[in-house]
Amino acid sequence: MFFTMKQMRFILSILFILTSFYSLAQKQVWRDYFSYNNVSQLSVGDDEVFGATENAILIFNTKTSSVETISSIQGLRMQKVTALHYSEKFKKLIIGNEDGTIQVVNRINGKISFIDDIFDKNSLSPELKRINSFLEFKGELFIATNYGISVINLNNNEFLDTFFIGDQGGNEKVFQVAVVGKWIYAATEKGGLKRAxxxxxxxxDYKQWSVYDYGKWIGVCSIGEMLIGVKDDNAMYVLKLSGFESFDSLESDFRNIVRSKSHVTISSQSEAKVYSLDLKFVGEIDRSYIQSAVFLNDFVYVGVQDSGLLQFSLSNPNNPSHLTPEGPLNNRVxxxxxxxxxxxxIFGGYSNSYxxxxxxxGSYGLSRYSGKKGWEHIGHDKLRGAKAMSKARLHPRNQDQLFVSSFHSGLLQIDLNESDLSRSEVGLYDSENTGSNGLEKLDPLTHGVSPDYVSVRVNGPAFDRDGTIWVTNSMVYNTLKQKMSNGDWNSYSFGNRLQDVELSSFGAPLIDRNDTKWIPSYKDGLIGFNEKKGNKVVILNSNSISGDLPDNNVRSIAIDKNNQMWIGTYxxxxxxxxxxxxxxxxQLQTNSIVILQDGLAEELFYQQDISKIRVDGANNKWxxxxxxxxFLVSANGQKTIYHFTKENSPLPNNIVNDIDINEKTGEVFFATDSGVVSFIGNATEGTSGYGNVIAYPNPVRPEFLGEVKITGLLDKSNxxxxDVEGNLVFESTSQGGTVVWDTYSFSGRKVNSGVYLIFISSQDGAEKTVKKLMIIR
Known part of the structure; x- marks a missing residue:
């Protein structure tokens, strides 16, 4: 039995006299964990600097010195941003992408609009749709693209005209356009500088456009009644009555020209040169990896590839201010x-073909985020030169030891310094220091590479019940490696069961409750191995009598709470x-999951390339x-609970490399080559007691429109x-460690303001607890 009414009223009378309430911040459904270290485009207006990163827009307010970000969480569909413009008149930020999509952010109300006319144009090949730059003129936005010039109305975002100005009205790549006097100029790739x-x-009508200069112009800009431009030899010119005159040059490849109210900035890969509007040289910023630069309110703002957004003073150009928000080292997770x-x-990894x-x-460091400490990093300079990191695991018997596999350099052991993560001690196991039974480099002769080429391709690690470390070693004869607690190494080979094992690649091993090692492979199916059973090996592949897998490229495996193994293949x-x-x-046989789709029976994920499977606290599968x-499917796969794509959610990419879950909060993390986002799910791991039960948000304030979550539960908790009168308003059984309540009662109406008691009991009634929740309408 749960609680009797008498027990409930007694508990209510005790709790009612308590006046303190546990308060937690409202949680969003989605969060982003992006790197802002690569700023490719800049624009300015209304005392703000706008910077485009790989998957977000940075907005620096020069008056308040605050930084705001807009990303897919707010509704942006970020591709590779290739053009950026802010309209002070219309208070709109226009974002142009490599795929031809255009997004308009209204800075007054925050609304995001999409202009997909170019993207949807089937007659244009994808490479022609690239947007190169914008020009605002008399309420219209001229769009320079790889096919020509298009125009939109900035007031209503409607698409107006397209000008194909190539030979015979064909496509012509236009880098930039400018208006001087009665003329519009277009810098083109092959047709020279054209005007009309x-x-x-x-x-x-392409005939209305004529060639003004036959040089290859890669950038143009108007300054009052002057036209300035840059040619492909990086020389800078100004148009005068006598023709073009050179006034300066760039030392490296041209990046862009950006004009502000008081200055024009011309940047190359290694410098940003600032000129007054009468073309007097004002100053220069020297910096590597420059992608864009602009002048505003006495400062030069520079977007760089490795450090994000920097602010320079021309009087002290060697001491920039870093305006980039904190984040991971890279977005390629x-x-x-x-x-x-x-x-x-973990950054780097390898391709689908290993x-x-x-x-x-990939030569990157490691990043870690926590709510307490924020972002922390271990730089690549600390990682013994290791590259192409693939997986990380903490040692189950020593949580201060992190092991990270490298699919090129071996296995890292990191003794974590929690007071200063950057000062952690790092060691590297490779073919030079693990002995004859240890890690091996691939044989250059077998693989037809230089004798000097060294590659130790390790995946894992995994730990058995004894705390022994297991990793796979690809492209060598002895595939499976074991590092004993005493430091000795053992090797195991499947060469007598697999053909050309020296040409095979393997994923990270998964160790089940019997200490059997399950090893996914690129071309040999799924291998089961247990050294405690006489080195027993069982191979599951696409043969109908030895596994019946749909493909021998096994990409991901997971064992659920019912001891069923889900096997994802190509x-x-x-x-x-x-x-x-x-x-x-x-021999072992596998089965497919058959579902009903529109009344017809079909195989779940038929012929789909499955890159990752993760089991959540309710035994559902991501x-x-x-x-x-x-996808999030139910425990048996019969129901699709969620399907998230970059088109209908904040996912930055439709190729997800990895999924992991914070088992306490239910937060689900998705790693892509375009960054990491998370979804706050309802399924958390069931706990061993009720000592960590939390209801949030608490109190529920009038502006909150979401669901209350009760976390930290035992699985199948009641x-x-x-309410304080003992009237029951809600009842549920947890699936995993979380229950959600929409604050509606059984009558179908939202409950009134007041104090509510949450009575929690384990499935067998042995564990009980009571929590309180305040609701303010």
Whole structure:
């Protein structure tokens, strides 16, 4: 039995005299964890500096010195931003992307509008849709693209005209446009500097455009009645009555020209030069990796590739102010690790074909975020030169030891310094210091590479019940490695069962409750191994009598709370109903999940490339599908609870590399090559008692429109909520460690203001607790 009414009224009378309430901040449904270190475009207006990063807009207010961000959380659909413009007249920020999409942010009401006319134009190939720059003129926005020039109305965001100004009216790449007097000039890639009368009502006719100069102009800008521009030799010119005259040059590749009210800034990869509006040289900023620069209110603002947004004073150009918000070192996050002390982000990794050089051999540090300490980092200079990091795990018997696998350099052991993470001690295990049975580098002769090429391709780690470390070692004969607690290493090979094992790549091992190691592979299916059972090996592959997998490229595996193994492959999903059968059976078979879709039976995730599977606290499964985002399906797979994509959610990318869950809060993290976002889910891990039960937000204030969450529960807890008179208004059973309440009573109406008691009991009635909640309407 739960609580009798007499017990409830007694508890109510005791609790009612208490006046203090536990208060937690309202939690958002989505959060972002982006890096802002790569600022590619800048614009200014209304005393604000706008900077475009890979997946967000930074807004620096020069009056208050505050920084605001707008990202997919607020509704932006960030691609690769290639143009940025702020209209002071219309109070709008216009964002142009590489794929042709345009977004308009209304700075008055925060509304985000989308202009997809260019993106939706099927007659244009994707590379032609790139937006190169914007020019505002008399209430209209001229858009320079890889096909020509388009125009939109800034008042209502309507698409107006398109000008194809290439030969015979064909496509012509336009870098930038400018208006001087009665002329509109277009800097084109192949057609030189073209111009036409800006008020000509027939600009859609390519014949109205003429070549003014046959040089290759890559940037133009108007300053009053002057036209200035940059040619592909990085020389800068001004148009005078006598023609073009050179007035300066850039030392490296041109980046852009940005004009503000009082100055014009011309930047290259290594310098930003500032001129007054009569073209007098004012000053210069020298800095590597410059992508854009602009002058505003006595400062030069520079967007760089490695440090984000910087503010320079021309009187002290060697001491910039860093305006970049804190975040991870990089947005290319390959894997995640949720721990008691925060969320780790691992950068680099490898491609779908296990190539650590694609897209590049990642040389990054490590980042960790926690609510208490914020962002902390271990720089790459501390990581012994390790590259292409893939997975991280804390040692189960020593939470101050972090092990990180590198798919090029070996295995890192990091002895964490929690007082200053950047000062942690780092060691590297590789082919040089682990002995004859330890880690191995791939053989250059076998792989046709230079004899000087050294690559130790390690994935893992995983820990068995004895605290032994297990990793895979790809592209060598002895695939599986074991590091004993005494420091010795053991090697195990599947060479007698697998063909060309030296050419094979393997994922991180998963160790089940019997200490069986399950190893996903790129071309050989799923391998089960247990050294305690006489080095027993069972291989599941696409053969109908030895696993019946849909494909031999096994991408992800997870064992759920019912001891079922979910196996994600390049071409679909399979379930191994009882991995314990490995102990006694020589062959194992998997099954598909069949669901009803529109009344028809079909296989769940049929022919889909599954990159990650993660089990939540309620035994539901988060499944990442390449190019299709992430799904949350019910415990048995029969119901789709959520399907998130970059089109319908803040996901920055439809390819999700990893998923991890904060088991206490239910926060689900998604790692992509475009950054990390999280979703606040309802399913948390069930606890071993009720010592950490929290209801939030508490109090529930009038402006809160969401759901109350009760976390820290035992699995299958019974939860009842009653008012102070003992009237029951809500009842539920937890799936995992969380229950949510929409603050509606059984009558279908929102409950009134007041104090509410939350009565919680374990499934067997042995554990009980009571919490209180205040609601203010």
């Amino acid at each position: 009368e800006v008020n000509n009502p027939n600009l859609v 390959f894997s995640l690790l949720s721990t008691e002390n925060g969320m780790w982000m 190539n650590p050089h694609n897209p590049d051999l 071409k679909g999903l399979r379930i191994l109903s009882n991995p314990d059968r490995f102990l006694n059976d020589g 499944v990442a599908v390449v190019d299709a985002g992430v 939860v009842k909520i009653a």
